[in-house]
Amino acid sequence: INSGNRDIFLAKALPSGIWEWGARVSGTQSESGSQLALDPCGNVFLTGLYSSSPVSFFSRIDEGDLSGDFQFSLINPNPVELSSTDIFLAKAFPSGIWEWGARISGMAFETSSRIIVDSCGSAYLTGIYVSTTLSFFNGISEGDPGSSNLEFSLINSGDSDVFLAKALPSGIWEWGSRVAGVDNDRVRQLAISPCGAVYLTGTYESNPISFFPGIRNGDPGIVEQQFSLPNTDTDMENSDIFLAKATPDGVWDWGARVAGAEVENVPQFAVDPCGTVYLTGTYTSDQVSFYPGRRTGDPVQVDPQFSLTDFGSFGTNVNENIFLAKALSSGHWEWGARVSAEDAFFPMVSLDPCGAVYLTGS
Known part of the structure; x- marks a missing residue:
């Protein structure tokens, strides 16, 4: 009833x-x-x-x-x-x-x-x-x-x-x-590795976005951040992607970002038994850059490990490309690949027992 x-x-x-x-x-x-x-x-x-x-x-x-x-x-x-x-x-x-x-x-x-x-x-x-x-x-x-x-x-x-x-x-x-952060920040997916590490991905418009450790009963409501990630778009109108790893105790291990001058969106990932992350999403920027995981005490501004470019213009539309990238459990990116079209949407990634990566989208 x-x-x-x-x-x-x-x-x-x-x-x-x-x-x-x-x-x-x-x-x-x-x-x-x-x-x-x-x-x-x-x-x-x-x-x-x-x-x-x-x-x-x-x-x-x-x-x-x-x-x-x-x-x-x-x-x-x-x-x-x-x-x-x-x-x-x-x-x-x-x-x-x-x-x-x-x-x-x-x-x-x-x-x-x-x-x-x-x-x-x-x-x-x-x-x-x-x-x-x-x-x-x-x-x-x-x-x-x-x-x-x-x-x-x-x-x-x-x-x-x-x-x-x-x-x-x-x-x-x-x-x-x-x-x-002070603007719109959103979560997209959550996963856990066999070792108990927690992985989180989402998008953020804030500049910067800050990661605060877990609080428990009796802790003050305000605690110091562990680290922050900047947003490439200083006007905070477009979103970047974050990928972060936390311990089972609620302490952030690192946070990495995928960033460009336009919109990066809909991140989704798969985690293998070793804690390696395969992240996919979309981007409209002419160039999207992959920045390594930042830890407590690391400098805010670091050079990207690599970048992916837009394939080029398809008519008058803004291109939406799909990326697929591999991040090690240390937070460092190993490689990135792209799928380019006039419009590419809703990518999803999965792994088979042998470690092969499968990507789908529309």
């Missing part, structure tokens, strides 16, 4: 194609699921947005059951008039029973974009937020009150900032970090 405007369902099908169970997340307003991931034990981590207060989690619904058993609710402390949505992160057992639900709250807009789970069952969540303060509340289980404990908060540096946070298997937030 539906409780209001738009609800969320989570369902499991057997290999035979028979539905085993369905669960739901519902309230009187609109809720939407963003992404899900599984841990090695088959537990499901689901993230999404909700505007209801409260939003309720109902466990597995079997044949003949329309509603399921209520387990717990999460509040949204902000009035509906503000059109405020909060983020939830919830964990369900393979049986369809919800174990816990946690929330991330602000007074304006925030959204979760990507979630991954490591081999120990910890979840890494990333997204963007424009709220002045973004607060992380620990997970609650059946029988707990709807208002959970505040673990820590992140501040905002300007327009939309990027957050990256780690939740333990128990639903406790371990740390939260941010990638921030």
